[in-house]
Amino acid sequence: MKIDRRSFIKSAAATSAVATATSLFPGISFASWKQLEGATGMIRWEKAPCRFCGTGCGVLVGVSGDRAVAVKGDPACSVNKGLCCVKGYHSVQALYGKDRLTKAQVRKNGKMVEVPIQEALDIIAAKMKETIDKHGKDSVAMYGSGQWTIPDGYVASKLFKGCIGTNNVEANARLCMASAVTGFLTSFGVDEPMGCYEDIDYANVFITWGNNMAEMHPVLFSRMLAQRKRRNDVTIIDFATRTTRTSQASDKSILFKPQTDLAVANAICYEIIRNDWVNWDFVNKHVSFHKGKTNIGYGLEDKFKFKDKAEGIDFEQFKTFLKDYTPEKVEKMSGVPARDIRYLASLYGDPTKKVTSFWCMGMNQHTRGTWINNLVYNIHLLVGKISTPGNSPFSLTGQPSACGTVREVGTLTHKLPHGVVMKPKARELAEKIWELPAGSIDPKPTYHTVAMFRALDRGDIRFMWIQVTNPMVTMPKLKRYRDGALKEDRFIVVSDVYPTPTTDVADVILPAAMWVEQEGMFGNSERRTQHFDEIVPPPGEAMSDTWQIIEVARRLGFEKQFPWSQEEYIGKIWEEYRRFHDSPKHNMAPYKVLKARSGVQWPFVNGKETRWRFNAKHDPACTSGEDFHFYGKKDNRAWIWARPYEPAAESPDQEYNFWLNTGRVIEHWHTGSMTRRVPVLHNAMPSAYVEINPEDAADMGIVNGEMIKIISRRGEVTMPASINGRGVPTRGQVFVPFFDEKYLINEVTLDAFCPISKQPDYKKCAVKLEKA
Amino acid sequence: MPVLAYIVTPRSGEKNKLLKELNAMQHCEALSADNADILILVTDTPDKETEKQLEKQLNKIESMESLSMTFGYNDELQYKGEGDGHEDR
Numbered sequence: 001m002k003i004d005r006r007s008f009i010k011s012a013a014a015t016s017a018v019a020t021a022t023s024l025f026p027g028i029s030f031a032s033w034k035q036l037e038g039a040t041g042m043i044r045w046e047k048a049p050c051r052f053c054g055t056g057c058g059v060l061v062g063v064s065g066d067r068a069v070a071v072k073g074d075p076a077c078s079v080n081k082g083l084c085c086v087k088g089y090h091s092v093q094a095l096y097g098k099d100r101l102t103k104a105q106v107r108k109n110g111k112m113v114e115v116p117i118q119e120a121l122d123i124i125a126a127k128m129k130e131t132i133d134k135h136g137k138d139s140v141a142m143y144g145s146g147q148w149t150i151p152d153g154y155v156a157s158k159l160f161k162g163c164i165g166t167n168n169v170e171a172n173a174r175l176c177m178a179s180a181v182t183g184f185l186t187s188f189g190v191d192e193p194m195g196c197y198e199d200i201d202y203a204n205v206f207i208t209w210g211n212n213m214a215e216m217h218p219v220l221f222s223r224m225l226a227q228r229k230r231r232n233d234v235t236i237i238d239f240a241t242r243t244t245r246t247s248q249a250s251d252k253s254i255l256f257k258p259q260t261d262l263a264v265a266n267a268i269c270y271e272i273i274r275n276d277w278v279n280w281d282f283v284n285k286h287v288s289f290h291k292g293k294t295n296i297g298y299g300l301e302d303k304f305k306f307k308d309k310a311e312g313i314d315f316e317q318f319k320t321f322l323k324d325y326t327p328e329k330v331e332k333m334s335g336v337p338a339r340d341i342r343y344l345a346s347l348y349g350d351p352t353k354k355v356t357s358f359w360c361m362g363m364n365q366h367t368r369g370t371w372i373n374n375l376v377y378n379i380h381l382l383v384g385k386i387s388t389p390g391n392s393p394f395s396l397t398g399q400p401s402a403c404g405t406v407r408e409v410g411t412l413t414h415k416l417p418h419g420v421v422m423k424p425k426a427r428e429l430a431e432k433i434w435e436l437p438a439g440s441i442d443p444k445p446t447y448h449t450v451a452m453f454r455a456l457d458r459g460d461i462r463f464m465w466i467q468v469t470n471p472m473v474t475m476p477k478l479k480r481y482r483d484g485a486l487k488e489d490r491f492i493v494v495s496d497v498y499p500t501p502t503t504d505v506a507d508v509i510l511p512a513a514m515w516v517e518q519e520g521m522f523g524n525s526e527r528r529t530q531h532f533d534e535i536v537p538p539p540g541e542a543m544s545d546t547w548q549i550i551e552v553a554r555r556l557g558f559e560k561q562f563p564w565s566q567e568e569y570i571g572k573i574w575e576e577y578r579r580f581h582d583s584p585k586h587n588m589a590p591y592k593v594l595k596a597r598s599g600v601q602w603p604f605v606n607g608k609e610t611r612w613r614f615n616a617k618h619d620p621a622c623t624s625g626e627d628f629h630f631y632g633k634k635d636n637r638a639w640i641w642a643r644p645y646e647p648a649a650e651s652p653d654q655e656y657n658f659w660l661n662t663g664r665v666i667e668h669w670h671t672g673s674m675t676r677r678v679p680v681l682h683n684a685m686p687s688a689y690v691e692i693n694p695e696d697a698a699d700m701g702i703v704n705g706e707m708i709k710i711i712s713r714r715g716e717v718t719m720p721a722s723i724n725g726r727g728v729p730t731r732g733q734v735f736v737p738f739f740d741e742k743y744l745i746n747e748v749t750l751d752a753f754c755p756i757s758k759q760p761d762y763k764k765c766a767v768k769l770e771k772a
Numbered sequence: 773m774p775v776l777a778y779i780v781t782p783r784s785g786e787k788n789k790l791l792k793e794l795n796a797m798q799h800c801e802a803l804s805a806d807n808a809d810i811l812i813l814v815t816d817t818p819d820k821e822t823e824k825q826l827e828k829q830l831n832k833i834e835s836m837e838s839l840s841m842t843f844g845y846n847d848e849l850q851y852k853g854e855g856d857g858h859e860d861r
């Protein structure tokens with residue numbers, strides 16, 4: 001049957017509506033539509049991971065000619081089994097916004113003018129060379145993203161760390177996952193979760209720690225709800241600072257005062273020990289106890305330095321440390337009733353219950369982010385509920401490849417694709433694989449993200465290339481960093497798909513290929529690498545970020561390191577990168593396996609994926625002969641840490657009397673530069689707002705929709721009030737989502753960070769409110 | 773030439789009536805779920821103006837409870853979010 005293009009688009013529109021209806025009304029059937037769809041034979045469906053979050057749902061992209069027109073969930077993908085959220089279903093429309101960047105632009109006499117992309121690439125290479133000659137190799141920097149594909153991040157690291165010899169490579173995952181990484185490294189010695197999403201099918205108790213999964217990880221949340229419906233022994237507890245859709249859907253919502261999660265976690269351990277719910281067999285065999293430095297600061301000053309020092313302690317010392325955290329004492333600090341703390345402890349302590357803890361930004365964007373990650377591991381380790389189906393402390397990821405690209409490839413200042421720059425062996429391996437002379441890689445890390453933008457402001461960095469991210473919306477204490485980027489002799493290159501406040505500060509804009517307009521791989525929260533083909537061509541002169549970097553690298557004289565042709569570069573890069581992880585602890589699947597499947601979990605050993613790490617039944621890297629083997633640490637044990645409660649960098653006082661918390665909404669991806677161009681998503685959530693507790697609003701005489709000025713010591717922003725809206729903060733707290741560039745909430749936030757992970761705390765600073 | 777898709781909920785007991793009504797309207801094609809009171813509507817109009825008119829007409833239909841858009845496509849005029857901040861620059 002021959003069908004014209006118009007009929008096809010209509011068919012795609014109906015397909016999309018049917019897919020959405022299927023997600024809204026499980027079990028719904030449209031038999032007449034299926035017959036029609038089958039008869040037309042017009043839809044070519046190609047697999048890809050979703051572009052819009054770290055869950056990593058598999059999608060099938062419906063293609064008409066050279067245009068992506070529909071999306072449905074991939075039933076072959078174990079992550080989502082055919083389901084998507086609203087962002088996923090509408091993701092292809094984000095490719096076709098009217099103001100898509102399709103041509104390169106260069107600033108000439110203060111104005112951006114379009115130029116052929118090859119000319120723009122010449123200018124970038126020349127400027128990099130000139131800057132290095134004048135100011136040294138550490139004056140040029142690359143700032144990437146957890147939305148970089150794995151090859152994007154790999155070639156960035158190879159060019160900057162290997163060829164140029166500067167460790168000025170960072171990515172926005174520093175702002176979202178760094179505390180998770182340092183949490184894993186300090187507790188287990190290796191990064192990324194031991195469990196996988198299959199834990200959801202086995203757990204009896206789910207505890208969400210400051211994690212609004214119903215909006216941020218909706219597909220995983222619906223898997224949890226489906227389990228609760230199917231089995232009668234499933235309980236969901238939401239432990240948070242604000243009432244959200246997650247709290248509403250949970251069996252119990254427990255609210256705590258910002259920052260006191262540290263104290264509550266310790267109180268849970270106190271109760272577990274007091275009731276002798278400790279799994280002694282597990283603890284004696286697999287756990288060791290440690291303490292680190294305290295009063296560790298907040299990184300508010302330039303050139304702040306901190307290095308933790310671990311000191312071994314014994315169980316009795318740990319028990320003594322916990323004496324400050326009785327449920328009664330912690331109730332006073334946290335506002336959580338002692339009986340609720342005991343209840344949480346009893347859930348973790350009950351040997352008949354399997355417990356999964358989920359967290360994401362609430363714990364990571366925290367000036368003690370590493371500590372709170374450690375503390376939740378402490379709970380699971382004390383009761384031995386870890387690395388077995390359903391027993392899982394599970395750090396979720398926000399971005400589609402924060403794990404795959406930033407954490408695994410190591411696009412952070414101190415990292416290499418395997419190991420850290422400080423270790424001679426790691427440098428030697430990289431220099432060998434990259435065919436570089438010995439000594440090419442600098443052994444000293446340079447700047448983490450906040451420090452990198454401070455260095456740009458000071459002038460220690462003069463050239464910065466920003467790819468797939470929007471720091472002029474997302475940097476905390478934004479004004480300082482925007483002013484820095486705009487200084488006279490700074491040169492900023494931005495590769496992106498739409499105009500943003502970051503392209504506004506650019507000297508060169510490169511049009512980038514987006515998602516399935518290029519071949520690539522993402523790596524999701526559960527160690528799953530997901531390949532996608534170039535399914536549709538990029539518009540105009542848009543080019544993949546990987547290829548942009550290769551073009552510049554060749555212009556700088558590194559043809560030998562970047563020899564691949566455009567037809568085969570992704571496969572070749574993958575096979576080169578894979579050599580870094582050649583061990584049972586991290587083996588990655590070969591390129592042809594990745595191409596064939598809807599994602600493959602690493603370690604991939606002898607053709608088998610590893611579901612639960614450190615568990616001898618599942619993980620081939622376990623060699624101790626015991627049931628568990630925590631091989632990441634030299635003592636072959638997981639580490640429990642005594643980490644105290646310490647206050648936030650800035651707390652409300654008489655003048656600035658509210659906490660400010662920031663975050664996301666289900667409809668929009670991060671700064672909204674893509675999702676705000678999708679009509680359904682934009683119409684559903686057209687504008688940001690400030691959530692105010694109804695009693696606070698009543699005290700101040702604020703009504704819904706009224707314009708409110710939010711003022712901090714750094715800046716101010718005026719936006720409409722939302723009272724009893726989607727989320728309700730506790731008294732004395734306000735919440736603002738950051739997707740809307742009309743209201744730049746990061747003018748107000750504070751650039752304090754966790755001294756260990758260097759991840760800023762976007763969840764806590766002090767503000768005051770005024771009627772505008 | 774906008775093509776839009778909607779999920780449509782009929783008023784109680786009026787699914788078949790609504791299906792007929794929608795299919796009788798110009799620029800509209802509707803199909804029905806077999807096991808739920810839900811319809812899918814695809815509209816295909818020659819221009820934005822006609823699309824707006826049609827939307828008004830749709831909103832007047834008595835047997836319709838609610839209408840929510842799930843898909844928008846326009847060959848000539850790609851969507852640019854209203855008030856997305858870029859007009860100001």
Ligand code: SF4
Pocket residue numbers: 050051052053054055056057080083084085086087088089216217218219220
């Ligand atoms: S949950 Fe995340 S990965 Fe899944 S469809 Fe939604 S945005 Fe995409």
